[in-house]
Amino acid sequence: MIASYAGKLSGKGMRFALLVSRFNEFITSQLLEGALDCLQRQDVAEADLTIVRVPGAFEIPVIAQKLAEKNIYHGIICLGAVIRGDTPHFEYISATVTRGIARVALKFSIPVENGIIMTDNLQQAIERAGTKAGNKGFAAAQNALEMANLMQTLNKI
Ligand code: INI
Numbered sequence: 001m002i003a004s005y006a007g008k009l010s011g012k013g014m015r016f017a018l019l020v021s022r023f024n025e026f027i028t029s030q031l032l033e034g035a036l037d038c039l040q041r042q043d044v045a046e047a048d049l050t051i052v053r054v055p056g057a058f059e060i061p062v063i064a065q066k067l068a069e070k071n072i073y074h075g076i077i078c079l080g081a082v083i084r085g086d087t088p089h090f091e092y093i094s095a096t097v098t099r100g101i102a103r104v105a106l107k108f109s110i111p112v113e114n115g116i117i118m119t120d121n122l123q124q125a126i127e128r129a130g131t132k133a134g135n136k137g138f139a140a141a142q143n144a145l146e147m148a149n150l151m152q153t154l155n156k157i
Contacts, residue, residue: 061100
């Protein structure tokens with residue numbers, strides 16, 4: 001028989017940290033709302049949720065690392081919005097943040113989900129923050145649940 005594993009979406013008894021950047025707050029607040037909606041609908045208790053705010057997306061990886069070091073969270077959900085401007089700043093921030101988040105996940109073997117919208121313009125960001133293209137915060141929270149459950153399952157084999 002082939003052994004096959006996939007994570008469930010249940011959040012009962014799991015602790016999550018939500019890391020939210022204030023830059024483009026009117027987008028990131030919608031991502032936070034979507035993520036909380038997902039987690040609470042999957043039975044994560046309020047007492048098991050921690051929200052941490054940082055100035056911008058660039059600051060997310062170091063705080064994700066700080067939170068991961070505590071070894072108390074089943075997952076960390078990073079929420080932000082990086083929107084292209086007239087300078088190459090966008091390229092540097094998005095690449096650095098993406099690499100930083102991946103590094104923390106690999107270093108600590110916990111899900112550190114990238115719920116950071118990276119778009120060419122404000123319209124695309126709005127579309128991904130609870131309108132036409134769904135809510136990337138909700139999706140990141142769902143991925144965190146699936147990955148946290150998968151980690152628990154794989155810990156048992
Ligand atoms: N931070 C963002 O989260 N989104 C952006 O679109 C953005 N832009 O375009 O500049 C941004 N810049 C701030 C950056 O994340 C840091 O907070 C800043 O560079 C100080 O370290």
